[in-house]
Amino acid sequence: xxxxxxxxxxxxxxxxxxxxxxxxxxxxxxxxxxxxxxxxxxxxxxxxxxxxxxxxxxxxxxxxxxxxxxxxxxxxxxxxxxxxxxxxxxxxxxxxxxxxxxxxxxxxxxxxxxxxxxxxxxxxxxxxxxxxxxxxxxxxxxxxxxxxxxxxxxxxxxxxxxxxxxxxxxxxxxxxxxxxxxxxxxxxxxxxxxxxxxxxxxxxxxxxxxxxxxxxxxxxxxxxxxxxxxxxxxxxxxxxxxxxxxx
Ligand code: OAD
Numbered sequence: 001x002x003x004x005x006x007x008x009x010x011x012x013x014x015x016x017x018x019x020x021x022x023x024x025x026x027x028x029x030x031x032x033x034x035x036x037x038x039x040x041x042x043x044x045x046x047x048x049x050x051x052x053x054x055x056x057x058x059x060x061x062x063x064x065x066x067x068x069x070x071x072x073x074x075x076x077x078x079x080x081x082x083x084x085x086x087x088x089x090x091x092x093x094x095x096x097x098x099x100x101x102x103x104x105x106x107x108x109x110x111x112x113x114x115x116x117x118x119x120x121x122x123x124x125x126x127x128x129x130x131x132x133x134x135x136x137x138x139x140x141x142x143x144x145x146x147x148x149x150x151x152x153x154x155x156x157x158x159x160x161x162x163x164x165x166x167x168x169x170x171x172x173x174x175x176x177x178x179x180x181x182x183x184x185x186x187x188x189x190x191x192x193x194x195x196x197x198x199x200x201x202x203x204x205x206x207x208x209x210x211x212x213x214x215x216x217x218x219x220x221x222x223x224x225x226x227x228x229x230x231x232x233x234x235x236x237x238x239x240x241x242x243x244x245x246x247x
Pocket of ligand 1: 024025026027042049053121162163191194218
């Protein structure tokens, strides 16, 4: 099947769909200038996830971890949503039931005006007190004092999910409530290496219920073999093409 045929099938399917589920990962923000985690220019190529994104790494060197988050916060603040984010936000306006489950902590879907976004790995723009767990919004860049401290004196940490930690319950429930009814017609899985079991589980669950599954990624992943259509291309090219023909 060639590229134009694939786009046409997606457009036809979307026209006949009522409920849309979207899973995104770092690849959807790559064209905004935000590095991904894996791959040749990814963070995990030269840096250690155990040191920078685990509770043990934070306990060992909170300043180092905060310096990395401060660097990423500054970088993200200087980036804008790209055509992939804007296409999803436009598409959402056409449906009563539309949910984006993102692994990204950058907030770019919301900045592109997407409404129903579940941040399953938390937000880089929130901080959490390590003593009482209180969460606060914090968009200051650069942060003045590193490691960041709460007014109670305890260390603050980024309100993100690190390796070895469980996903936030409320967000998990929102996703399962959305997909468990078995009526998702169309699912996009975009820009994720799909290495976490829950990503594969969500894609497999909607697929088992009969959802049409479309993957957009530069490379094949564990999802590709169950997807109905795979676009091996940039999300910022494919999504605008689909929405242009649909809307
Ligand atoms: P990864 O860095 O693992 O994967 C990014 C994916 O995006 C790869 O499969 C790329 O091929 C694809 N990609 C890159 N540019 C793209 C583009 N322009 N259009 C489409 N696809 C593109 O990122 P995630 O799958 O999001 O977690 O990683 C999942 C989690 O692992 C992250 O949330 C983070 C990381 O460690 C934590 O920090 C806990």
